[in-house]
Each structure stands twice: as C-alpha cells, then as structure tokens.
Amino acid sequence: MKNKIKLLDNNLINKIAAGEVIDRPSSILKELIENSIDADAKSIDIYIHRDKIDMFHISDDGVGISKNDLRIAFDRHATSKITDTNDLEKITSFGFRGEALSSIAAISDVKLTSSRNSKGGDRIHIRFGKEISLEPSPSSEGTSISIENIFNNVPARKKFLKTNKTEYNHNISVINRFLLAHPTILFRLYIGNKLKHTYLPSDLFIRITEVYNITQSSNLTQIESSNNFCKIYGYVGDFDFISPSSAKQHIFVNNRYINDLGINKIIKSCYIGGLYPIYNPFYIIFIDVP
Numbered sequence: 468m469k470n471k472i473k474l475l476d477n478n479l480i481n482k483i484a485a486g487e488v489i490d491r492p493s494s495i496l497k498e499l500i501e502n503s504i505d506a507d508a509k510s511i512d513i514y515i516h517r518d519k520i521d522m523f524h525i526s527d528d529g530v531g532i533s534k535n536d537l538r539i540a541f542d543r544h545a546t547s548k549i550t551d552t553n554d555l556e557k558i559t560s561f562g563f564r565g566e567a568l569s570s571i572a573a574i575s576d577v578k579l580t581s582s583r584n585s586k587g588g589d590r591i592h593i594r595f596g597k598e599i600s601l602e603p604s605p606s607s608e609g610t611s612i613s614i615e616n617i618f619n620n621v622p623a624r625k626k627f628l629k630t631n632k633t634e635y636n637h638n639i640s641v642i643n644r645f646l647l648a649h650p651t652i653l654f655r656l657y658i659g660n661k662l663k664h665t666y667l668p669s670d671l672f673i674r675i676t677e678v679y680n681i682t683q684s685s686n687l688t689q690i691e692s693s694n695n696f697c698k699i700y701g702y703v704g705d706f707d708f709i710s711p712s713s714a715k716q717h718i719f720v721n722n723r724y725i726n727d728l729g730i731n732k733i734i735k736s737c738y739i740g741g742l743y744p745i746y747n748p749f750y751i752i753f754i755d756v757p
C-alpha cells in the first residue's frame with residue numbers, strides 16, 4: 468500500500484453513512500415523518516409526486532428548531548432526544564441516533580425552514596452536504612422541509628432505484644404505516660401538489676377504514692388482550708379481506724412498524740381452513756411492551 472492512512476473528511480463520512488440510513492427515497496420520507504411526530508406535531512402535511520420520486524416536502528406544526536440549532540441538527544450524531552447512556556434504556560422517541568438529517572443532506576438538496584414561535588423563523592439550505600445559506604425566513608410555528616435531487620451526487624445509487632411506480636408504492640406504504648399508527652394526528656396528503664386526502668384526527672377504527680377505503684366495516688374484528696407484560700390490540704379482517712399481496716399486514720411494536728415473518732406465520736395459521744396458502748389475511752395489530 469502506497470497511500471498513507473488518513474481520516475476522511477466529514478462530507479465524505481456523511482455520504483458513506485447515508486448508505487446505511489437511506490436505501491431508497493421512501494427511507495427519507497420515513498425519517499422526516501418520524502421527526503415531525505417526535506416534535507409533537509398535531510398536524511403533518513406530506514407532499515409526494517407520482518412521476519418525480521426524487522423530491523418530497525413535509526411540513527409540521529411541531530416544536531420547531533431554534534436558529535442556533537439549525538446547523539447543528541445537520542451534524543452527524545446530533546440529537547435533542549437523548550443525552551447519556553441511561554437514556555438508551557428509556558427511549559420514547561422514534562429517533563435518537565442523530566443520523567437522519569446529516570445523511571439526507573449528504574445525498575440531496577435540502578431546504579429546512581423552522582420556527583419555535585409564530586414570530587418568524589429561519590431557513591437553512593444545504594446541497595449535497597454543503598451549506599448554501601442560512602437566513603431569516605417567514606414561518607409559522609413548526610418545521611417545513613423540502614428535499615430535491617435525491618441521490619444526484621451518487622449516480623450509482625440513483626441507477627439502482629426502481630421504476631417511478633415501484634418507488635411511489637414504497638412511499639405510499641410508508642405513509643400508510645404512519646397514518647395507521649397515529650390516528651390522532653391530522654395528516655394531509657398531497658400528490659402532485661393536489662390535496663388527495665385529509666385524514667382528520669380520529670380513532671384507529673375510523674383511520675383504518677379511511678386508509679383502505681373500507682365500506683363493509685363489519686368485516687373487521689377488534690381484538691384486545693393483555694397481561695402484566697404486554698398489551699396486544701388492533702383489528703383483523705375476515706375472509707373477505709384476504710388478498711394475494713401482503714401489503715395489508717401490519718404489526719407495530721410500541722407504535723413502530725415491524726416486519727416479522729414468524730409473527731406473520733402465526734397469525735396466518737389462525738386462518739387455516741378457509742385460506743389458500745398463498746393468500747394473506749388483513750391485520751393491523753399493535754403490541755405494546757416495556
């Protein structure tokens with residue numbers, strides 16, 4: 468080896484790290500919605516596009532980010548959610564690693580406007596890891612973030628994106644998970660800048676019927692069971708809901724979406740008798756554990 472060992476510069480470190488946090492555009496969407504929920508948003512507007520999958524816009528009415536914190540928020544391992552090792556044992560937020568914003572900014576063009584009160588706020592613009600500007604900007608309380616040109620500086624990643632339709636479907640799946648897990652939050656979904664649906668704050672049952680356009684809601688059965696250790700609740704569909712796709716199977720542990728083949732198999736086995744092996748039952752099940 469001829470070359471000396473040297474420490475990579477921060478920009479390159481973030482770009483490499485982004486590969487772990489962001490495997491496709493929908494991962495960005497997931498991180499941004501989680502940040503809005505962590506900021507106690509009561510209302511979240513989501514803008515996506517059918518034909519342009521490398522851009523998003525999310526705005527929330529959460530606690531906002533102060534001017535002093537705007538730059539730091541984009542540093543790697545910068546988080547307001549934990550401070551010491553003990554906090555790792557009692558995480559109640561989605562985020563805590565402080566890696567999302569730095570990773571997203573390393574591989575896209577990000578404009579974030581935020582305010583902690585209604586007196587106006589500040590806007591930071593970062594393009595592919597480089598700060599372009601930081602200036603005062605009109606803003607209501609909360610945070611608004613626009614992402615464009617995802618992966619434009621990482622052509623190898625851009626090349627591996629699937630068709631617009633596939634990436635769009637991933638985006639919708641991610642959004643649906645948040646709609647289901649947070650029925651008390653108001654969500655507005657804009658597709659191609661047109662308001663597609665307003666999901667008013669409601670309960671889980673109404674949210675499920677809205678997300679999946681269900682009219683025969685009597686075919687949904689409520690389940691609930693608990694012991695000293697955990698609580699399991701949610702809704703399961705009857706045989707009318709079975710489908711060849713597994714897109715309507717949701718398990719949330721402490722409100723986080725998880726995909727566990729073992730749990731899916733156990734649930735499926737409860738339907739045996741009426742179900743062809745390839746068909747998938749419909750369920751939205753929450754498991755709350757310490």
Ligand code: ADP
Pocket residue numbers: 498502503505506527529530531532540541545546547548561562563564565566567568569609610
């Ligand atoms: P993490 O969520 O793991 O803390 P992120 O990189 O996603 O890391 O965000 C860094 C920090 O930026 C957060 O800890 C939070 O303080 C702030 N932040 C990000 N998004 C928002 C938002 N929508 N509203 C308020 N604060 C935010």
Ligand code: MG
Pocket residue numbers: 498501502561562563567568
């Ligand atoms: Mg986060």
